[in-house]
Amino acid sequence: MGGLLLDRIRDVPDYPKPGVVFKDITPLLADPVAFTALTDAFARRCAELGVTKVLGLEARGFILAAPVAVRAGVGFVPARKAGKLPGAILSQAYDLEYGSAEIQVHADSLTAGDRVLVIDDVLATGGTAAASVELVRRAGARLAGVSVLLELGFLAGRERLTGALDGAPLDAVLTV
């Protein structure tokens, strides 16, 4: 499966800033065989980890996590960029490879009985994933793990996240 997916991720140099090589997953999304293989792999991980909810990160994480929730038969919880959720929220600011942002979840979207898998496309510096893990904890749920399509190993996100994971697995389908 690795080649099928890696061949469909495009490098875009100097986007969105000079020096950044942007990993564009749109070719993968446009290929139903590749997208289905990825969805199935994430869904299998949900079953292995006893997941009750997947947390998808706006925006690319939404695209990957929503079909996983349907396939795995678990709930989908959106972590949205600041200012988009209408109810009472928990909020977490963070830095990422090319900027800074703030993500939010509805405070009642996760409960103490939930085992949550955070799903995103890219793990770069780990700032986004760390903020997501923090929101899961603050919502009172248990972190089942973090699963990403592509880990950029040279940015050391895994090292940054290790403490925050508290033993939960960090899985990358691909690492470059």
Ligand SMILES: O=P(O)(O)OC[C@H]1O[C@H](OP(=O)(O)OP(=O)(O)O)[C@H](O)[C@@H]1O
């Ligand atoms: O490991 P990090 O350095 O935190 O970077 C990873 C994050 O950056 C990208 O999201 P982005 O904020 O660009 O949003 P998008 O999904 O709306 O494009 C990507 O989808 C991850 O969520």
Ligand SMILES: Nc1ncnc2[nH]cnc12
């Ligand atoms: N290099 C990169 N490509 C795609 N998404 C990213 N998010 C953070 N860094 C990224």
